[in-house]
Amino acid sequence: MNEEKLLRDYEPFRAALEEVLATKIEFFPVESFAMAAAALQLNQVDLLLAGPSEYVVINARTNAIPVIGVTRPNYRAVIAVPAGSPIKSAAQLQGKILALSDIGSTSGHLGPTKLLMDAGLDPNSDLKILMLGDEGSLTNFKQGKVDAWGGSAIDYQYLLQTEGLSEKDFPIIAKTTLLPSDVIIASSNLDFQLIQEYQARILNSQEKLIAALVEGESTKKYHGSSLVAANDANYDIIRDVYQVMGEGDLIAP
Template sequence: MKMLMMSAAAALAMTGGALAQESYSLAITDVEGLEQLQTEWGPFKAALEEATGNAFEFFPVNSRTAAVEALRAERVDFVITGPAEYVVINKMTQAEPLVALGRPDYFCAIIVMADSGITVPADLKGKKIAFDDIGSTSGHLCPMQLLADYGVDPLQDIEAIHTSRNIAHEALKRGDVAAMGANHNSWIDRARSQDESVPPGAFRIIARSGDLPNDLLVVGAHVGAAAADAIRTAILENKAAVIGSIVSAGGENAKYEGMEILAVEDVQYDRVRDMYATIGQSQFAEFVGE
């Protein structure tokens, strides 16, 4: 009888373990195509499976709106996205933040030429400023909020144009724009440091934001709270391996060098909601620029 009870208990434990293993789908909003997903995020998927004991499959999306529709249809369970995207995703699907992907020195800046005579944001009133893609957290929303923080209405006091960071950099040097708003580190790494035509001192930063809310892993509202909590705990307990998997991919993931994985709450993204309100999009009901 004792042996029978032990066998039954073992069988029950095995059954419980099998039931505990689940299969989930994972999307990344700024990566298109399965091949690119495998290249840039394949190591992360493997680390996530190792940490949680669950299976994850990539779900390619070709737009942020496609990610929203997939969450609504319960075709995708987890999404890696940026702060600006999250605010809209949360409003449209009630998806919640699971963990934050903490990028070091993630902030925006207003940049001018050092010999321009422009020393404070108020000097930019009536002038043309270049920004990154519409809807970019660090290249659009943040610089516009930064101007507003210094008393410059980004909708009324300036002429805004949107272009790539490298084109904006060249336009600034030529004097086609008076300033550019950009992700500070991305500008230094991808434009200023590669420009041998002028020294770094030819540029002046007249305003910087504080560190921005982080990129994050979002969980769909349809995923059970217990399952989400278990996955969050597993990621945080194995974050060294998970971080290594993200950074090791290189390429676009180089921006995560020196990152930390952090617990996160929705309230931390109220700053981004304020940015949307500053550009006249206080409903968070659509992706600007899409």
């Protein structure tokens, strides 16, 4: 994300966080989790906001410390099929075609993959998965070019609303529990007592920080969010999926 987008989406949050932590906060744009990990390793950044899948990769490479979880209402993955489809469960996707969103996306890739795993399917061999991006996956699904679609519950609801449809038109056949929260990470180079102080200050000012966070152009997803103490164990579900997908090297220390 470049600095222009950071200013557009996160400037109110940056200003509020600076006030809460009583320390100067500056943006450090990165274009990928690899760049974020490198910035932590080079001591170029102290705090980082990351999604669940990005966090486990960054944590493996840097020993970064999870400080604050940013919950997201209805943050879960679903798999849906067209009305009239004979497919009634994720297990029946064997030999079928499933459209997903972006590689590494927690709700658009890893979450649906976890649903396949829970159904006893090998996502690498038991069905054909097409990574088509948010728009491409929904378009192919609407046009009946795939047997099923997997993605975030929010995107699913958006599809129904924009098309004037109901869940009967695209019934859900599998749904995850709430996915792990986005997370504010601290560099392991920071003093641990300072990290604990930052955590306490953020938790004590969460109403102010969430109000600032949702002011951004593309941060509306955080409406109704809360800030909680982060727990690394909550992200083991993401690590499990990476392992089954054969991407264990991504999360190897």
